[in-house]
Amino acid sequence: EAQVTQNPRYLITVTGKKLTVTCSQNMNHEYMSWYRQDPGLGLRQIYYSMNVEVTDKGDVPEGYKVSRKEKRNFPLILESPSPNQTSLYFCASRGPNTEAFFGQGTRLTVV
Amino acid sequence: EDKVVQSPLSLVVHEGDTVTLNCSYEVTNFRSLLWYKQEKKAPTFLFMLTSSGIEKKSGRLSSILDKKELFSILNITATQTGDSAVYLCAVDTGNQFYFGTGTSLTVIP
Numbered sequence: 001e002a003q004v005t006q007n008p009r010y011l012i013t014v015t016g017k018k019l020t021v022t023c024s025q026n027m028n029h030e031y032m033s034w035y036r037q038d039p040g041l042g043l044r045q046i047y048y049s050m051n052v053e054v055t056d057k058g059d060v061p062e063g064y065k066v067s068r069k070e071k072r073n074f075p076l077i078l079e080s081p082s083p084n085q086t087s088l089y090f091c092a093s094r095g096p097n098t099e100a101f102f103g104q105g106t107r108l109t110v111v
Numbered sequence: 112e113d114k115v116v117q118s119p120l121s122l123v124v125h126e127g128d129t130v131t132l133n134c135s136y137e138v139t140n141f142r143s144l145l146w147y148k149q150e151k152k153a154p155t156f157l158f159m160l161t162s163s164g165i166e167k168k169s170g171r172l173s174s175i176l177d178k179k180e181l182f183s184i185l186n187i188t189a190t191q192t193g194d195s196a197v198y199l200c201a202v203d204t205g206n207q208f209y210f211g212t213g214t215s216l217t218v219i220p
Contacts, residue, residue: 033208042212043154043199045155050206058207092208099145100201100208102153 006091006103006109013110014080021076021106023091029101032074033058034066036087037105042044043090047072081110113138117200117211125219128190132214134200135182144176144183147199149213154199157185188217 004025013050014017025032033048035058049068063085065077074093078085086109092100115136124130132220136144143161147154158167160176160183167174172189187194197213 035210040212043201043208045207045209056206068218094124097143099156099159100203101156104153 004091004093004101004103006089006106008029008106009104010107011043011109013108015110016080017083019078019081019108019109021078021089021091022037023076023103024072025072025074025093026072027095027101028071028095029093029095030071033092033100034064034069034074034076035071035090036060037086037090038087061082081108083110084111113202113204113207115200115202115209115211117198117204117214119214120212121217123214123219124190126191128218129186129188130216132187132198132200133182134183134184134211136200136202136209136210138202138204138209139182140204140206142203142205143144145201145203145208146185147181147201148175148196149199150196157198159189160175167220171218187216191220192218 007022030051034057035043037043044060048067049055063074089106091103118133146157153219163178171188174185195218199213200211201208
């Protein structure tokens with residue numbers, strides 16, 4: 001089954017404690033991206049990757065890092081999380097001329 | 112600045128009503144416009160539109176794109192309570208997807 005898998009689904013952490021949210025897709029897509037979703041603001045792109053070792057900033061990259069060492073994986077790293085990064089995060093991938101396929105989401109709370 | 116604007120922000124209708132959701136956009140490099148449905152979880156894909164004037168249809172849902180006026184509409188006929196969700200519009204520019212803030216639809220029995 002074609003899917004995008006994110007882990008964990010839920011995470012509560014403390015300010016400053018580094019965390020990684022994993023994302024994996026099994027569709028051999030070159031393009032992957034991360035979004036955060038906040039009430040009233042919709043989905044905003046954090047980072048995207050057009051291919052292995054190629055990443056670029058989206059609209060809200062501050063406080064986040066990504067890496068793309070393999071085509072299937074695109075982890076999101078928060079080196080020093082802060083409460084304003086409390087949000088619902090989605091990973092997505094797409095092939096050429098296809099829609100974006102979304103993971104199930106990670107609800108992150110930073111206290 | 113690339114942007115996507117959806118209207119209305121929210122809508123409450125009765126079962127059986129027909130609704131029209133609007134999406135306008137301003138982007139520098141348009142590739143396609145997509146509609147998604149979101150029910151408290153990951154967005155699920157509805158339509159992808161690339162050409163003006165060609166209606167896409169799936170059951171009671173249909174959508175059309177106007178690339179000259181830079182907007183799209185999503186129609187839902189004979190609404191059901193299961194249509195209650197947030198409907199998201201997104202524009203693909205090749206590098207990025209720009210999403211609107213969504214229209215929250217509530218269908219009352």
